[in-house]
Amino acid sequence: MNFRKLLPDLPFPQPVISKAFKEQHERYLEHFPEWSLLATRRKLIVSYWLKILVNHFVFFILSGCLIVLLFTKWQSVPQLMLSLLPAALLTFIVLYLTMYWPLYHLDFLPHLDSYMESFNNKKLEGIQKCKKDQYSVLTLMLIQYVYQQMMGFEFQIKTENIQLLARQYGVSEKSIGTSMLLILRCEWDRKSVRKRTEIINDFEVAKNYLRELSFKKGVLLLYQLEQKILK
Secondary structure (H helix, E strand, O other), rough: OOOHHHOOOOOOHHHHHHHHHHHHHHHHHHHHHOOOOOHHHHHHHHHHHHHHHHHHHHHHHHHHHHHHHHHHOOOOOHHHHHHHHHHHHHHHHHHEEEEEEHHHHHHHHHHHHHHHHHHHHHHHHHHHHHHHHOOOOHHHHHHHHHHHHHHHOOOOOOHHHHHHHHHHHHHOOOHHHHHHHHHOOOOOOOOOHHHHHHHHHHHHHHHHHHOOOOOHHHHHHHHHHHHHHOO
């Protein structure tokens, strides 16, 4: 029988660490919105030394004591109690030097750092995907223009209007102002083929959005506006 199988496994495999990292990070984020990945890493390191290894060592000592008592038929309890402290201290030093410290650097930390980097990369990829899927500012303003026209609200270039739209869509006031100038005054670099292509694409995205809503009048309004801007 392999005596090592009698000991509880140290949770070093990356799937276990990744689950613990994700759960702890999400739990702390609920209470502290600015909580960082590095802070969660430190929490897991503390958990390694103060929880995982302590539980492992206590189980090891208690198992040894139980085996001794069973073989001596509970007749060596006084002697066991006297020798327990020095034996436990010596055992911990041996385990620390041969198992706990080496595994911390060679197994636990590499897995932990690997998952933290993977977690961060996935987070960045998610942000980039959201940005990629999000409509451009011009597309948003074209849709806004249609809505306001249909509701009878004038689409005006005013500071207060720009500020309101910036808060509504979470984009910069400058980009909104530039898009409104293009829509209302047809101001754009007509020498730039690339800019023309971008405008056409934005109009097409906005029209597809309205087509999905079966908003035929809105599509017609955008078509007329597009002809006016690109002529």
